Amino acid sequence: MKIIRFLIAFIFLASSTFLSAQANPVLKGCIANLPDSVTSVKIAYLRGKDLAVKQAVPVSTATGCFEAEWTQKERGIFVLYIDGMHTFDLVISEGLLEISADYDALNEAQLKGPGINEFQTFKSLVAPTTGAPPSEEDVRTFLLGIKDDALRDFLMPQLIPLNPDTNVFWLRSHFWDYTNLNSISTFINPFFEKNRTLYFDQVLGHNPDTVIYHLERLLSQPLNEQIRKVLISTATYHYETSKFMGEDEVFVWLVNHFYVNGYADWISKNDLGKIREKAEGLSTELIGQPAPDFAFDTQNNGRMKLSEVQSPITILYFWDSECGHCRKETPRLKELYDDYKDKGVEVVAITLQNEFTGWEKYIEEHDLDWINGFESNFDRPNFLWYYYIPTTPKKLVLGADKTIVAKNLDVETTLRTFIDDYLAGKVK
DSSP: OOHHHHHHHHHHHHHOOOGGGOSSOEEEEEEETOOTTOOEEEEEEEETTEEEEEEEEEOOTTTOEEEEEOOOSOOEEEEEEEETTEEEEEEEOSSEEEEEEEGGGGGGOEEESTTHHHHHHHHHHHSOSSSOOOOHHHHHHHHHTOOOHHHHHHHGGGSOOOOTTOOHHHHHHHTTTTSOTTOGGGGGOHHHHHHHHHIIIIISOSOHHHHHHHHHHHHHSOOOHHHHHHHHHHHHHHHHSOOSTTTHHHHHHHHHHHTSSSOOTTSOHHHHHHHHHHHHHHTTSOTTSBOOOOEEEESSSOEEEGGGOOOSEEEEEEEOTTOHHHHHHHHHHHHHHHHHGGGTEEEEEEEOOSOOHHHHHHHHHTTOOSEEEEOSOTTSSOGGGTOOOSSSOEEEEEOTTOBEEEESOOIIIIIHHHHHHHHTTOOO
């Protein structure tokens, strides 16, 4: 991670006495030369590439002055927003924040309050007006020495924990060491958003057992509930949409632990039903599990069961002869089958159709001489009872004992390599 690049991007985007009687911070100040139309200033935070308003502070149209209690729980770096061309950044910590500025020269705004001096020093460090930029070690040293708690909590998450023996295995257990996962302020921190992506994309890796182990440790520790829900929601989407084979096991684990017991109160009833249905369907076809057995009709051999197919590798292929993607995938699978059938590879191709004229014609035209299956009576137990097939085509690779050993591999690349390695005994 390039710390300096992230910081400079954040800073320039953010920049384009009853104190003792109050439990909350107080914002007090004046902005000269405000247009008459301005009746309030907005205190906002970065959300993605945009700003989200957290609180509006009324401004006197006669004097341009304001004084208001900060009623939000969050602390850290915010943006005072007047309009798209008039903003500046500030630190809201515990205590009084005093602001003196001119609408026509906001880059010269004077701020006084907890954390302000450290923040100004930090900005000068990472974006010096002269001289070379600081080293990452200089930035790290400064961040580790910040005294103001609000500023520290906000800036520290950009650091990656290090020790003399740092490696990915150590980092998986220490990645969040510099992030205050008990603070609601972390929820609006742009570095927290970046780190979630880094954590799931790169740090955890792609072994489902490893991912589940570290997620269980992370989510079972004391966390702010809003932060916990953000992490769960982020992880759920990440593993539901993952393109890495086998990571659907993580998705199923997340749903079983957080979505079937009423904890996931941030999604609608309709979406909850869909996510539970998908997890339930996928749970029967995870890699390493026996493929659910089912009976099906065939063109020439009557009714048979999947378990009756004798082959070191069986490719279970769900398809539809009218499906556009299937019309592209099926000829490629046929070419692979022709290359591997003498090695014992079998294809069981099950159509989802219930009208068979077009299906039979397609089989004949493309010489599909593998096992072609269908269901003649969908009222009795059939493959749709046991497999989650939201779209076609879908492929599962089964071993000799009909254990699922792979799924949805690309026919022209990864599937060929996998079959070669499996038949050579390189895949267990």
